[in-house]
Amino acid sequence: MLSAAAGNVRTGAKGDRSRRSWRAHVVPLCFVAPAALLLGIWLIYPVLYTVVRSFFDRSGEHWIGVGNYVELFTSDFLVTAIKNNALWVAVVPAVVTAFGLILAVLTERISWGTAFRLVVFMPMAISLFTAGVIWRLVYEKEPDRGALNAVIAAGQETLRPAGKLAEAVPSTSAVREQPAGGLALAKSLSPGDVALLGLTQIPTSEVPKGGVDAVRPSSLSSGVTGVVWRDFRPGGGAPGRVERGELGLGTVAVELRDERGQMISETTTEIDGTFAFEQVPRGSYVVSIAAQNFERPFEGIAWLGASLITPAIMIAYTWVWTGFALVVIAAGLAVLPRELLEAARLDGASESQVLRHITVPLLAPVLTAVFVTMLINVLKVFDVVLAIAPGSVQDDANVIALAMWRTAFGGKNDFGLASAIAVLLLVLVLPSLFLNMRRFRRQA
């Protein structure tokens, strides 16, 4: 929009200029000097200094050549940072650009597209640091504090509800844990036997209210009977024996299996804890309390733990930057020649074909600009990592910019190595300089 106006004539007539030549030089100098001074001291001098400093040791007194660069690519601390940053580069720019494109295309078809774009763009206005704090809340581990785990816990509860005996353990060694989960009587039984399945360590809060005392069932000649009970009463009691004051555990699922582990029958206990398998043929059997009774409640995924921390931070970062991609791509979309898209639709092209063969190629310059911008942003990612990753997992979440800061100011105080890390960062973003230059030349 601007290049046409960039003519060559900028000052007055020629004779005019030679008469006032000193002014013609001094005035522009006065316009430029303050900014040039600031840029010189705050940008140019530091860049040169850092490059030189990267060849000196920690104290800054001894030239060590490429020593810092060797350490850069060999120490675990920094290799992790470089690997993580590579992951960021591989994933985030592509995801953000794709999200931006999809949402831009979709918002064109709804009446509240502007409002939608505003909502998605909103995180761009707030600081990356605060965005990190916001997501740290989302990622809290306990399902009753972190929103994400709360959603997962709700889903889990409908699919696999927690068992009411989650905390229970056998009261005697006659009952043992099974490899497949659940507790079984160690001794195998035959018809006519009575199974005593005593449990303890059931928290008071989990004990059924209005329960009745457990009853030792009588034996059944052609079946197996038994009782599941809380083998504990205030004041003690003898383990393994059904006594007065010990509660029966009702609605517990019980299984009868043959010796090969094949399920023969299953039932649930009565309110006094008793159960019975009738009409059981001769043979020996194993009686067990089914595994689902011991299903533990969902304890929350450790989003902020060592293994998930980088993906978790990437999600937060994508949440921030998608709005940028959306707004820029939507602006590009708005100036596309509509006739072309409509013509393709009239010729029977499907929406996905229009997107793939017309919209994307036409938008290529815009998509590239978004992608490259994101590439540079991702190389420099810092605030959001420091805000989300708790101190204990910062080594696992490390990225180049954070490694540089921690090496220089985070306790290590090694300015030589930190300078080398900064130079690496500069080298990585340098290709974008040439893109900028090309853009500049196109405009000038």
Next chain:
Amino acid sequence: MTASGIPINNRPNLPRSPVAAALLRSVARTPLNVLLATVALLWLIPTLGLFLTSLLSPVEISQGGWWRVLSQPALLTVENYRDILANEAITSALITTLWVSVGGTAATLLLAAFTAYAFAWLEFPGRDWLFLCVVALLVVPVQMTLIPLFSLYNDVGLFDTVLGLILFHTAFGLPFSIFLLRNFFLGIPKDLFEAGRIDGGSTLQLFWRIALPLGRPALASLAIFEFLWNWNDFLIALTFGRDTQVVTVAIFSQLRQYGSNIELIAPASFLSLALPLVVFFAFQRSFASGLLAGSID
């Protein structure tokens, strides 16, 4: 969407009346509306979570998630906000942040406008090389400057001062601002300056009377950008301040002992993002146009 004059669909069994067609279209788009509404909700919930957490008393925060207030609105309280507004560390951090942001923005705009005008309309040796230099500086990562400036700041007494932060933000705001303003100034018709010169205007007058007033839209979006950039800074203030804390750094020092003091972190974070949000919603048009000018041109 469909351009006028082009049929919406060439299948014959569709109703011809525009109202019916619009209705049909909106019904066909219900799944899309639901999908996008879900996405919008996903985008809002994290921030909403922070806001509602900040409105829970410390006791309630320890007892469960913020979503409980959706069914029990009585839990909401402004207690935390009253507490942090009485907390000197936070209020002074907010004031420092404001000073740094306003000072940095004003200085950047002023210096950049002068320089950009010279690059656009004044003739001097090495002009294009200098401008190329400025463009090159656009990509310099802040990390490249931290170590030398840390030493320099300590030597000249700028460390841990508001002025030190303002100067840093000014210098780092300059390349982008000069780039943007130069392009904008170049778009002003040359005739205006020539007419002004014939009328006897000096270079300074031409700048002040023609370039600046005409450049107001660009200056406005730049001001918003710089202000938000400065307000939202974390890295620079973290490195060059110790007792001079901006709000993000003040929150960060609380975050190190996380878990126990969320009743302080949540409202402070919300205060720190409230101003950018107000600025953003008030000036979203300039914001978006500035963004576009900066990224694609």
